Amino acid sequence: MWRDCLMLETTREERDMKRRYRKNFSDKVIVITGASSGSGKAMAEQFALAGATLVLAARNIEALEELASDCRSLGAEVLVQQTDVSKPLEVIRLADMAASFKKRIDIWINNAGVLAVGNFEDMPIEVHDQLIQTNLMGYLHGAHTVIPYFKKQGRGTLINNISVGGFLPVPYGVSYSASKFGIRGFSDALKAELRKWPHIHICDVYPAFLDTPGMSHAANYTGKVIQPMPPVHDPVRFAKSILKLADDPASFNWVHLSAAALSLAYRLFPKLTSYFSYRIISSYLKRADLSAKTDGNVFLPLAYNVGIIGGWRYATKEKIGPTLAKGALGILGLTALLLVAPLLSRKVKGIARKRQLSE
Numbered sequence: 001m002w003r004d005c006l007m008l009e010t011t012r013e014e015r016d017m018k019r020r021y022r023k024n025f026s027d028k029v030i031v032i033t034g035a036s037s038g039s040g041k042a043m044a045e046q047f048a049l050a051g052a053t054l055v056l057a058a059r060n061i062e063a064l065e066e067l068a069s070d071c072r073s074l075g076a077e078v079l080v081q082q083t084d085v086s087k088p089l090e091v092i093r094l095a096d097m098a099a100s101f102k103k104r105i106d107i108w109i110n111n112a113g114v115l116a117v118g119n120f121e122d123m124p125i126e127v128h129d130q131l132i133q134t135n136l137m138g139y140l141h142g143a144h145t146v147i148p149y150f151k152k153q154g155r156g157t158l159i160n161n162i163s164v165g166g167f168l169p170v171p172y173g174v175s176y177s178a179s180k181f182g183i184r185g186f187s188d189a190l191k192a193e194l195r196k197w198p199h200i201h202i203c204d205v206y207p208a209f210l211d212t213p214g215m216s217h218a219a220n221y222t223g224k225v226i227q228p229m230p231p232v233h234d235p236v237r238f239a240k241s242i243l244k245l246a247d248d249p250a251s252f253n254w255v256h257l258s259a260a261a262l263s264l265a266y267r268l269f270p271k272l273t274s275y276f277s278y279r280i281i282s283s284y285l286k287r288a289d290l291s292a293k294t295d296g297n298v299f300l301p302l303a304y305n306v307g308i309i310g311g312w313r314y315a316t317k318e319k320i321g322p323t324l325a326k327g328a329l330g331i332l333g334l335t336a337l338l339l340v341a342p343l344l345s346r347k348v349k350g351i352a353r354k355r356q357l358s359e
Helices: 004-008 012-025 038-049 061-073 088-102 125-153 174-193 213-217 235-247 257-268 270-287 320-358
Strands: 029-033 053-058 077-082 107-110 156-161 200-206 252-254
Touching: 012 235, 029 038, 029 088, 029 125, 038 053, 038 061, 038 235, 053 061, 053 088, 061 077, 077 088, 088 125, 107 125, 107 235, 125 156, 125 174, 125 200, 156 235, 174 200, 200 235, 200 257, 252 257, 257 270
Parallel strands: 029 053, 029 107, 053 077, 107 156, 156 200, 200 252
Antiparallel strands: none
């Protein structure tokens, strides 16, 4: 029977990973929010393979219990706690339970998040509010709760899964962009505040789109079918990169070259990049199939699509494929062209100048 765990079947590579990391993680207590599906679920299984003690949090308790069973079968000790990260008291309870389990918290991964897509004014203000509460305040609640534990211990690692959306504003995703830019800002400020604590690490991660169920859980007020912009990346490989980061903390982390390139495009040419982003998404929405409007999982967890993989990489190529893929490649290509053009121009001028001198 096909299951997500089949992707984590014990192979030679995974046996090597177990040997490499088991020594470092076998005595670690790791809290993962948003663990019920997607990248959070993938992280949980990777840390379970490494022998860590896991405290898994999400709103969907049934999905958490199933994941906990899978992780125990991989050799991990696991606790689960139903948690809505937008509610600070629930995050405090989560930390208290995690700390009482093994008398410490070694690694806290802020991962829970929701997505809402649509014209800014067409989206109910309640959806905007709740998205900010979950994505931005949820991460802040996690940091505010766990940092005192880290200071008491004299060490600890906080990992923020932010996404390239922390650098690249997304048309039709205004509150989502606000939340991701906000996370980056509060995290940078917190790092500055903790400079006197060299063994407390704040690690920010900026992946591109991942092939998770997240998009199928999104609030959608466009009236059209939505899908992620290519390239879409493997969440299991992403989870392995988080495992590596937890073992060797680094403050700033690009996981995918496409995310770094898109961020660079916006930093160098913000108006042009925003224009192309708008045109690409608008063009797709004009051609996309109709879909009912929904608030997705913004307010309540959904019972379907709680695996790791969303299936976007393997979906049949419909209207979205050519439109979004060509658009994304266009932005990346334009960035490369604009970066290389000044260098070529200087080289051509240099050659011309040499010829003039020789004549």
